[in-house]
Amino acid sequence: MIAILQATLLALASLVAALPSGFTYLASFAPEIRQDIGYATPDNFTGARVPGYNAPDCILTLPAAKALARVERMLLEHYLTLRVYDCYRPERAVRAFIAWSKRPSELAAKARYFPNVRKSELFQRGYLAESSAHSRGSTVDLTIDGLAMGTPYDFFDPLSRGDAPVPTQARANRTFLATIMERYGFKADPTEWWHFTLVREPYPKRSFNFPVTAPQRR
Numbered sequence: 147m148i149a150i151l152q153a154t155l156l157a158l159a160s161l162v163a164a165l166p167s168g169f170t171y172l173a174s175f176a177p178e179i180r181q182d183i184g185y186a187t188p189d190n191f192t193g194a195r196v197p198g199y200n201a202p203d204c205i206l207t208l209p210a211a212k213a214l215a216r217v218e219r220m221l222l223e224h225y226l227t228l229r230v231y232d233c234y235r236p237e238r239a240v241r242a243f244i245a246w247s248k249r250p251s252e253l254a255a256k257a258r259y260f261p262n263v264r265k266s267e268l269f270q271r272g273y274l275a276e277s278s279a280h281s282r283g284s285t286v287d288l289t290i291d292g293l294a295m296g297t298p299y300d301f302f303d304p305l306s307r308g309d310a311p312v313p314t315q316a317r318a319n320r321t322f323l324a325t326i327m328e329r330y331g332f333k334a335d336p337t338e339w340w341h342f343t344l345v346r347e348p349y350p351k352r353s354f355n356f357p358v359t360a361p362q363r364r
Contacts, residue, residue, distance in 0.1 A: 165205065165356070166354065166356055168207055169205055169206065169234065169283055170205070170208050170211050171204065172205070172215075172230065172233060173203070173204070173361065174211070174361070175211045175215040176214060176218045178218055178222060178227055179218050179229070179230055180227060180229040180230070180291055181203065181229075181230055183199065183230070183231065183358075184299075184300075185199045185232060186199035186201055190255070190300065191258075191260065192246050193252055193254045194252075196239045196243075197238050197242045198237075198358060199236075199239060199358045200357045200359050201358055201359050203359070203360050204232075204234075204286075205233055205283070206283055206284065207348050209284065209344060210283065210285075210286065213331045213332065213344055214228070214286060214330075217327060220326060220330075221290065221326070226291070226292075226293075229288060229289050230287065230288045231288060231289070232280060232286070233280070233283075233285075233286050234281070234283045234354070234358065235278050235281050235358075236354065236357055236358065237281050240275075240276065240278045240281060243274050244276060247265060259298075259302055260273070263302050271302075273302035274302075277353070282347060282354070283349060284343060284347035284348065285343040285347075287300075287338075288323075289323065289340055293323075295312075295323075296310065296320070297312070297339075306339060306340075307338075308324060308335075308337075308338075309336065320339045323339070324342075331345055331346065
């Protein structure tokens, strides 16, 4: 009986670690990057764990992970490090955002994330999208840990634009982040200072729905 249970646990562990071909865990290439995946917890704009995020781990396509590792190596030379907020996002999570936006209640996080915008207008104003680049696996939301950027992550407001009139140091930090990301092959989204997509992404016309799971711990 014990042997059967052990075999079952090993099989489950293998399923947890399995990823589609072409995808990898960021920690495999850049374990120094800090991961703060709030969608796997209630600490996000919905106020609840987002469906599809079964673990707070960053998953990316192989080229995106390798490119981000090069960014991190450059930053480490200057005693800085990246902090990632979101990487691959399952399609089911995007559908959950759409469903959440249509529920008039569940406003506990409004003051923190969208104080100046009605919840029902988040998609209309472009703060959320019905089709996310994150679901292609080569888009990442991040910051340089410890540097002021003028707004928090996922702050749905014009101040989150890369060129917004934020304090001088925050503006300089945003420019620095965008410059180094572009140097290593990423393109910035002008509407969100934290949002970058690999220019040569391997799946530009595909979207994935496998869940975010933890890698197998050995």
